[in-house]
Amino acid sequence: xxxxxxxxxxxxxxxxxxxxxxxxxxxxxxxxxxxxxxxxxxxxxxxxxxxxxxxxxxxxxxxxxxxxxxxxxxxxxxxxxxxxxxxxxxxxxxxxxxxxxxxxxxxxxxxxxxxxxxxxxxxxxxxxxxxxxxxxxxxxxxxxxxxxxxxxxxxxxxxxxxxxxxxxxxxxxxxxxxxxxxxxxxxxxxxxxxxxxxxxxxxxxxxxxxxxxxxxxxxxxxxxxxxxxxxxxxxxxxxxxxxxxxxxxxxxxxxxxxxxxxxxxxxxxxx
Amino acid sequence: xxxxxxxxxxxxxxxxxxxxxxxxxxxxxxxxxxxxxxxxxxxxxxxxxxxxxxxxxxxxxxxxxxxxxxxxxxxxxxxxxxxxxxxxxxxxxxxxxxxxxxxxxxxxxxxxxxxxxxxxxxxxxxxxxxxxxxxxxxxxxxxxxxxxxxxxxxxxxxxxxxxxxxxxxxxxxxxxxxxxxxxxxxxxxxxxxxxxxxxxxxxxxxxxxxxxxxxxxxxxxxxxxxxxxxxxxxxxxxxxxxxxxxxxxxxxxxxxxxxxxxxxxxxxxxxx
Numbered sequence: 001x002x003x004x005x006x007x008x009x010x011x012x013x014x015x016x017x018x019x020x021x022x023x024x025x026x027x028x029x030x031x032x033x034x035x036x037x038x039x040x041x042x043x044x045x046x047x048x049x050x051x052x053x054x055x056x057x058x059x060x061x062x063x064x065x066x067x068x069x070x071x072x073x074x075x076x077x078x079x080x081x082x083x084x085x086x087x088x089x090x091x092x093x094x095x096x097x098x099x100x101x102x103x104x105x106x107x108x109x110x111x112x113x114x115x116x117x118x119x120x121x122x123x124x125x126x127x128x129x130x131x132x133x134x135x136x137x138x139x140x141x142x143x144x145x146x147x148x149x150x151x152x153x154x155x156x157x158x159x160x161x162x163x164x165x166x167x168x169x170x171x172x173x174x175x176x177x178x179x180x181x182x183x184x185x186x187x188x189x190x191x192x193x194x195x196x197x198x199x200x201x202x203x204x205x206x207x208x209x210x211x212x213x214x215x216x217x218x219x220x221x222x223x224x225x226x227x228x229x230x231x232x233x234x235x236x237x238x239x240x241x242x243x244x245x246x247x248x249x250x251x252x253x254x255x256x257x258x259x260x261x262x263x264x265x266x267x268x269x270x271x
Numbered sequence: 272x273x274x275x276x277x278x279x280x281x282x283x284x285x286x287x288x289x290x291x292x293x294x295x296x297x298x299x300x301x302x303x304x305x306x307x308x309x310x311x312x313x314x315x316x317x318x319x320x321x322x323x324x325x326x327x328x329x330x331x332x333x334x335x336x337x338x339x340x341x342x343x344x345x346x347x348x349x350x351x352x353x354x355x356x357x358x359x360x361x362x363x364x365x366x367x368x369x370x371x372x373x374x375x376x377x378x379x380x381x382x383x384x385x386x387x388x389x390x391x392x393x394x395x396x397x398x399x400x401x402x403x404x405x406x407x408x409x410x411x412x413x414x415x416x417x418x419x420x421x422x423x424x425x426x427x428x429x430x431x432x433x434x435x436x437x438x439x440x441x442x443x444x445x446x447x448x449x450x451x452x453x454x455x456x457x458x459x460x461x462x463x464x465x466x467x468x469x470x471x472x473x474x475x476x477x478x479x480x481x482x483x484x485x486x487x488x489x490x491x492x493x494x495x496x497x498x499x500x501x502x503x504x505x506x507x508x509x510x511x512x513x514x515x516x517x518x519x520x521x522x523x524x525x526x527x528x529x530x531x532x533x534x535x536x537x538x539x540x541x542x543x
Binding site: 035037042067068071074075076077078092096099100102103104106108109110111112113114115116119122123124126127128129153169 | 284287288291295296299369378533535536539
């Protein structure tokens with residue numbers, strides 16, 4: 001397997017980190033963020049800061065507010081109140097100042113099925129003003145084992161292959177902030193593990209800030225240095241995986257998650 | 272990070288990317304191309320033969336050769352122009368690609384411009400062969416209208432874009448629940464813009480509504496040209512003025528609907 005795309009650009013990486021330093025090393029700042037739909041709070045006053053280059057997991061059951069939070073960070077949804085800042089830019093008001101420095105991947109969004117993988121990637125590369133588009137696509141295709149599928153219609157690929165195409169799209173512009181909404185949902189364990197390993201390598205090489213919403217505790221434990229647990233639109237807990245395990249007296253994050261989901265307090269859970 | 276200022280300004284490069292995306296789709300699917308041609312052909316043939324029949328029996332229509340076919344072809348510019356715009360937009364919703372598009376640096380104005388270009392591409396694929404068939408079957412040469420055709424086309428395509436922009440806003444705000452609007456909204460214009468008959472046929476009170484719609488001026492202008500052999504530049508100028516107002520209103524409505532979609536979270540949920 002070839003080295004993941006972008007490794008050959010340490011100067012760009014250093015440039016990214018310099019800019020991060022200037023912004024107090026917070027890539028994403030979420031401040032008292034609220035989103036209500038017809039009076040019902042989907043997100044209810046959450047606050048957190050994500051350090052530049054960090055990988056953070058956003059955990060929570062269905063309806064916890066993870067996707068809405070990510071959508072507000074991307075500028076797709078306007079908050080009812082509160083503020084989101086990405087790379088020092090206020091969202092969604094000034095989103096066009098920063099969207100080309102971000103990207104995202106989600107199984108709930110598809111690429112056009114009739115277009116070939118190469119056509120899809122080249123369209124998005126042009127949208128993100130990627131230089132040397134053909135070279136970039138070839139490198140990403142090599143990194144993500146997509147070379148043999150490049151000229152195949154995207155709709156003819158398996159779920160795992162489509163996920164890799166989505167991941168390639170998300171990495172096209174070498175984003176400084178990468179938002180991942182359940183990136184391995186519906187993938188078999190082997191393919192999911194493969195995707196995680198690519199994300200790990202990409203982060204190690206590029207220093208990208210990643211926010212990862214997931215139901216998969218193993219994935220979060222493996223990839224994330226910090227975990228934010230949401231429930232009913234609020235942050236129930238926030239810490240490193242080790243701290244959370246210790247606080248709840250549990251061996252796995254899955255057990256911690258179940259404690260939070262079922263409303264067991266830390267003291268009860270620890271007994 | 273690759274492009275430092277890529278998202279800051281209007282970019283024709285991003286418009287070209289979107290046009291390329293729709294072109295790839297169109298050329299990969301022969302039913303889509305066939306659909307652009309077959310219905311205008313059927314319409315033109317039906318109205319052409321009807322006109323031949325009537326012209327053989329009624330003195331007025333014998334003098335007014337080409338009115339029906341002219342009406343059909345101009346109506347198709349209006350209708351197909353809007354459909355070309357709206358269907359390209361709908362393709363993003365069918366493909367569940369709207370999230371990718373809205374999350375990219377593509378600005379709404381760039382997106383709309385790409386859709387306008389695609390409406391002309393789709394319209395050309397449909398209308399050029401049909402206009403040639405009209406010459407072959409009925410001796411009606413749309414291209415012989417020359418400068419007048421350019422004025423008719425410019426006004427009709429502007430109206431079709433305005434309606435397309437408004438429908439795109441509705442689709443963003445309401446998801447595919449508003450899909451039927453894309454297919455049917457232009458038929459509201461069919462009776463009111465007097466495609467096949469003069470405005471004078473309408474009741475007096477309805478004529479005020481008719482004259483508020485830009486295509487009415489175009490169809491009246493076409494009849495003046497074909498029947499009386501007079502090019503009414505005044506009608507084209509009035510149509511253009513109303514088109515500017517309509518385009519501005521549609522663009523404003525689109526921006527408001529997009530804003531509302533962001534507030535309602537509709538951009539995440541684009542199904543029914």
